[in-house]
C-alpha cells in the first residue's frame with residue numbers, strides 16, 4: 379500500500395485512501411488467483427499419481443495436520459483461525475472432487491473444473 383493506515387483529513391482524502399486500498403486489494407486478489415491456480419496444478423498431478431497407484435482421493439490425517447498448521451499460522455497473522463479452516467476445507471473439497479474424477483478415468487489434467 380502506498381499510504382499506511384491513517385485517518386483521512388477530509389472527504390477528498392478519504393476517496394484517495396479508498397482508491398489506494400482498492401489498488402492493493404486488486405493486486406492481492408490477482409496473487410490469490412495465481413496461487414490457487416498453481417496449487418490446483420499440483421493437486422491435479424497428485425490426483426493422477428494417486429489414481430495410478432491405487433491411493434484414495436482423500437487423506438483425512440494429512441488434512442488434520444494442515445488444519446492444525448494453518449490455524450496456528452492464522453492466529454500468528456491475526457486472521458480468524460475458524461475462517462482459515464473453513465477456507466482450507468472449501469479448497470480441499472474441490473481437490474478431492476478432482477481426484478475422484480481422475481480416478482474414475484475422466485479427469486485428464488484439464489485447466490478448469
Ligand SMILES: C=C(O[C@@H]1C=C(C(=O)O)C=C[C@H]1O)C(=O)O
Nearest residue numbers: 421424435436437440441470473
Ligand atoms: C493433495 C492431496 O489430496 C487431498 C487434498 C489435500 C489438499 O488439497 O491439501 C490434502 C489431502 C487430501 O485429502 C494429498 O493427499 O496431498
